[in-house]
Amino acid sequence: MVTLEKLRKNIPYISSMLFVVLFVYAASSKLFDYQQFQIQLGQSTILTAYADTVAWMVPTLELVLSFFLLFERYRLFALYACLSLMTMFTVYIILILYFSDFVPCSCGGVLENLSWKEHVVFNVLFIMFALFSILELEKRRNSKCEMI
Amino acid sequence: MKRIAGYKKIIGVVCLAIGSVVLLFLLSEKEVHRNNAFTRRFPPHPILKKRDFELGHNSYYIAGLDRGILYLGNPTTPLYLLKINLSSKDTAQFKIDIKESNLPFRNIKFRLYPPYFFMLDGTVPCIFRGRINEWIARPWSLDSAFFDVAIPVDSQRLIIRSFDGNSHSTILGIIDKDTSTSVSLKHGILEKQIDGVFDVDGILTYSTEPNLLSYVYYYRNEYIIMDSDLTVLKRQQTLDTVHKAHLQVAPSKQGAVTEMQAPPLIVNNNSSLDGELIYTNSNRLGKYEDDNMLDQASIIDVYNWKNDIYGYSFYLYKERSENINEIKVSNNTLYVLVGNRLSTYEIRNSDN
Numbered sequence: 001m002v003t004l005e006k007l008r009k010n011i012p013y014i015s016s017m018l019f020v021v022l023f024v025y026a027a028s029s030k031l032f033d034y035q036q037f038q039i040q041l042g043q044s045t046i047l048t049a050y051a052d053t054v055a056w057m058v059p060t061l062e063l064v065l066s067f068f069l070l071f072e073r074y075r076l077f078a079l080y081a082c083l084s085l086m087t088m089f090t091v092y093i094i095l096i097l098y099f100s101d102f103v104p105c106s107c108g109g110v111l112e113n114l115s116w117k118e119h120v121v122f123n124v125l126f127i128m129f130a131l132f133s134i135l136e137l138e139k140r141r142n143s144k145c146e147m148i
Numbered sequence: 149m150k151r152i153a154g155y156k157k158i159i160g161v162v163c164l165a166i167g168s169v170v171l172l173f174l175l176s177e178k179e180v181h182r183n184n185a186f187t188r189r190f191p192p193h194p195i196l197k198k199r200d201f202e203l204g205h206n207s208y209y210i211a212g213l214d215r216g217i218l219y220l221g222n223p224t225t226p227l228y229l230l231k232i233n234l235s236s237k238d239t240a241q242f243k244i245d246i247k248e249s250n251l252p253f254r255n256i257k258f259r260l261y262p263p264y265f266f267m268l269d270g271t272v273p274c275i276f277r278g279r280i281n282e283w284i285a286r287p288w289s290l291d292s293a294f295f296d297v298a299i300p301v302d303s304q305r306l307i308i309r310s311f312d313g314n315s316h317s318t319i320l321g322i323i324d325k326d327t328s329t330s331v332s333l334k335h336g337i338l339e340k341q342i343d344g345v346f347d348v349d350g351i352l353t354y355s356t357e358p359n360l361l362s363y364v365y366y367y368r369n370e371y372i373i374m375d376s377d378l379t380v381l382k383r384q385q386t387l388d389t390v391h392k393a394h395l396q397v398a399p400s401k402q403g404a405v406t407e408m409q410a411p412p413l414i415v416n417n418n419s420s421l422d423g424e425l426i427y428t429n430s431n432r433l434g435k436y437e438d439d440n441m442l443d444q445a446s447i448i449d450v451y452n453w454k455n456d457i458y459g460y461s462f463y464l465y466k467e468r469s470e471n472i473n474e475i476k477v478s479n480n481t482l483y484v485l486v487g488n489r490l491s492t493y494e495i496r497n498s499d500n
Contacts (some may be wrong), residue, residue, distance in 0.1 A: 083161055131158065134157075
């Protein structure tokens, strides 16, 4: 029970670090092969019209969020943003799987080797991390307020 | 609410995220598929289905038509032709006999020009010729010019689409055995808008009666009618409003090749020329057209190029996942390669 309690307490920290690793890795592999990334996005048939904007916004956002995740002060805010970003990625994948004629990938690095189903599971896992962390942090904040 | 702190915010954030991606998707879809600037006319029952032939494969192309027999080729079995007798429904596959077969063939295509057939491979490049019913292909022109499309317009002459190294663009040309210069390239027929290669891509088709060619651009609303000397007779617009190709191309990092950056907006997918009429297959929706129609059918538009008028449109019904690979119209009969089938239709509304 003690370990479980410990895990619950530390989950915001653990998942923040996981997000940092994921985002820094994903963003840098996208930026290293930026042109390829841009082309893949453009070919996705879903965001075609906005590929240019999205192509630089996504890695930038990932890096900025990683930065904020490092500081406890901004962690809750950053986790909300992570939750929203991961949800967006997941919706994007689902839309591609069901509504697109062909399936290009623009995730970057080893993530490209995941099958689409694995990808959804992977994303949902990270969404869960974000969710639990937010709940934990919100609870802590509320109890602090009450104490004061 | 105190019990689960922040759940409202979480739901809000998640809904916002889902909503924004779906919205982007819908906006992007709309931009690609729908165009409210033109209206089609769909007269009742313009075509009558005659026959379906199950082919078993979806990779066939139409090599030609000769006295009631349609010949189909297939890049996966390049030396075989499938012969379909349209009245008796008999089908048979047979092999072409090649004299001189140690060439590095990569992309063999057959084209009929009765009483001859041509065997073409623009990557070698080489052109073989033989007689229909003998089916022996003998070298006819070797090392003439590289090409990616070639259509015989005479027993001695072919129209090719090639690449011009000087202008770095796609170009049409003539290979003629009767003249001293065997290959002549014609500048200025295909009009460059962006890079001169991707943006001028299109469908070259030929009509025997009269002896004419058409070139329909994939990415803009224009078609060109030419005679067999490649003199441009007409340049005309289709219904669509896209007159500048929507393409993004970029040189690749290696520098040597150009890549498409985004899926292009395809205005015309397929085309066939039959006398004064030109048939184009477009998957762009006009005004007052049902969105779901594209799942069940492809749209064919008919134009009279001589009078520069749009005639009418009709649907070709198909399964959702099937693609129309090729259409050909000859003597008011429409041949369609769709999915694993060949379908034939009688065109009844030909007075337009």
